[in-house]
Amino acid sequence: MKPTTMDDAAESSPALKAFSLLEIVAGMDHPPTLAELTEATGLPKPTLHRWLAMLEGADLLRRMPDGRRYELAARATALAFAILSNNSGSTQRHQILERVVGRLGESCNLTVLEGSEVMYLDRVEAAAPLRVAFQKGSRVPAHASASGKLFLAMMPPAKRDRLIGTLTLERHTANTLADAESLRTELGRIRRDGYAFDDEEFLSGLFCVAVPIFDRSGRDCIAALALQAPVVRVSRANAAERLPTLREAAEALAVTLR
Structure with missing residues (x-):
């Protein structure tokens, strides 16, 4: 999305000016x-400082x-x-996830x-034992998750490099990619293959595989579909077997997000 300047909100209410600044960020x-926000908004620095402080507060x-x-x-x-969770497509998206979980038998x-x-x-939980319970709204670090690495890999290189430069590459397990060089090597493989693995990189004993969900143009990765399972059931040795079902579902999910 291209940032808009706050000139468009110059004659509007303070609430709309605040929203305009959030939209730009x-x-x-x-x-x-x-400095980048000063250029993007066209506001004097003292005014911008005041608005940023208000939004931080x-x-x-x-x-x-x-x-x-x-x-x-x-x-x-x-x-x-x-x-996003309560728009008109949310019920349809949940039903698609339920079908994938029903076919593959693992949480998605x-x-x-x-x-x-x-x-x-x-998120839809599988009925299988030995599952890890996450909830809607849960957050995980991008560098230590299959979906996160997928998003990073699918970005334009300049954008990816800027974002990697801001990441704190915290180690969560022995398998976490905690240095930028290793992460970039992995992202190159993901971009080439079109899917990502999390091989016990965030939680020991948990394996994940993720596929991209693209926008209407087919270029921008706007979301991801990921399967999670204990390593005793899914691993690098057999994860690829799930890819056709996941990709089919990703195409259906893309329609609901456009």
Whole structure:
């Protein structure tokens, strides 16, 4: 989404001006700095500082750990999640997930990228034993999840490099890709093959495989469909068997998100 300038909101109410600033931050392809927001909004720095402080105080924006960049905060992402979860396609998406889980016998997630994290837009649990229970709205780090690595791999290179530069590559298990070079190598493989694995990279004993969900143009990855299972049932040795069913479902889910 191309950011809009706040000139469009110049004659509007303070509420709409605040929304316009949030829209600009959300529309940028990386967490912006103050200088980038000054250029994007056309506002004087003192005015922009005042608006940013107000949105931070309302838990709509937050500064990243480096103190220089801004991203959407919990309240804003919760609102976005509620809108996506309750729009006209949400029931249809849930039914598609239920069918996939019924065919494959493992839990599945519909995910979107929110900053440096993956958020579960919807999830259906399998009835099988030894499953890991996550909920709608759960978040996992992008670098340590199949969906997250998929989003990173499918981005334009410049956007991907900017985002990787902002990530804290925390190690969660012995298998986590906790350095940028290893992560970039893995992302190259994912982009080539069109799917991603999480081989006990976030939780020990858990294996995931994710496929992309593209926009109408077929170029931008707007969401991902991921299957989760204990490694005793799904692993690198047999995960590819699930790909045709997952890809078919991903195409159906894409229609509901357009």
